[in-house]
Amino acid sequence: MDPKTKTVLQLCAVVVFMGCMTAAAVPFYDWFCRVTGFGGATVTADAGSEMVLDDMIRVRFDASTASDMPWEFRPVVPHMDIAIGETGLAFYEAYNPTDHPIAGTASYNVAPFVTGGYFVKIACFCFEMQVLQPGERVEMPVTFYVDPEIRNDPETVGTPAITLSYTFHVTDMPEDYAALEAGN
Numbered sequence: 001m002d003p004k005t006k007t008v009l010q011l012c013a014v015v016v017f018m019g020c021m022t023a024a025a026v027p028f029y030d031w032f033c034r035v036t037g038f039g040g041a042t043v044t045a046d047a048g049s050e051m052v053l054d055d056m057i058r059v060r061f062d063a064s065t066a067s068d069m070p071w072e073f074r075p076v077v078p079h080m081d082i083a084i085g086e087t088g089l090a091f092y093e094a095y096n097p098t099d100h101p102i103a104g105t106a107s108y109n110v111a112p113f114v115t116g117g118y119f120v121k122i123a124c125f126c127f128e129m130q131v132l133q134p135g136e137r138v139e140m141p142v143t144f145y146v147d148p149e150i151r152n153d154p155e156t157v158g159t160p161a162i163t164l165s166y167t168f169h170v171t172d173m174p175e176d177y178a179a180l181e182a183g184n
Contacts, residue, residue: 043120049145052085057146058161063092066169070098071132073168076139079161085148087122091139092166096132103131103171111163118150119162129171 059082061075076091096102106126110119121127125140132138142164150156 043117043147045120045122045145048087048122049085049120049148051148052083053148053151055084055151056081057084057150057159059088059090059144059146060161060163061090061092062163062165064165064167066167069102069104069168069170071096071102071104071168073166082146084146084150087143087145089141089143090164091141092125093137093139094130094132094168095137096134099134101131101133101173103129103173104168105129105171106166106168108164108166111165112156112159114153114155115146115150115159115162118147118153118156119164120145120147126166129174130168131173 058079060079061077063073063075065071065073072093072095074093076093080088080090082088094104108124108126110116122143122145124142124144126142130138130140144164146162150159
């Protein structure tokens with residue numbers, strides 16, 4: 001093989017490799033954040049903690065909407081004080097003031113970011129897309145606990161509060177829902 005052909009093939013291989021790495025970066029980063037809590041990503045579990053400490057922590061609730069989302073969205077209560085390891089249940093309220101159904105999905109994180117790996121969600125409205133009908137108002141639950149291991153980490157040992165934040169974004173209406181609406 002002549003040197004020019006070899007160089008062209010090597011450059012093509014580099015371009016393909018870089019394209020593959022770029023495509024893999026987003027899912028890998030998302031996985032990394034969910035596993036480590038990096039960037040305020042939370043952890044999920046099927047059940048509550050087996051250990052509850054006497055130590056209390058305040059969990060603050062924050063809500064916002066993307067600029068194109070017409071819903072009104074807020075936490076029902078601004079905060080709660082719970083024992084570390086205790087299962088908490090909080091509600092967020094969403095209202096669709098428009099005259100048409102709107103689908104939305106919630107992105108979320110916790111602050112301070114270093115506490116993300118210790119904030120554990122058992123069930124959450126944010127795991128699924130939400131569709132609100134015109135004028136519909138709903139309360140959406142999130143069940144969670146703060147992992148007792150938070151008190152063993154030198155970076156989080158004295159954390160007095162964690163803020164759980166959600167932002168709702170407009171999402172394309174599900175195909176099955178759109179087909180159902182077209183049939184009416």
